[in-house]
Amino acid sequence: LPLTREVFREFHIVSIPDSELDLSRLRFALPISF
Secondary structure, three states: OOOOOHHHHHOOOOOOOOOOOOOHHHHHOOOOOO
């Protein structure tokens, strides 16, 4: 699952880090399983 800005927009995540994404933090933020 490619985490793009469109994906963040779908899940209403406002702050998008320009650096490498913290998947451990996103795992609790996104209602999907990695």
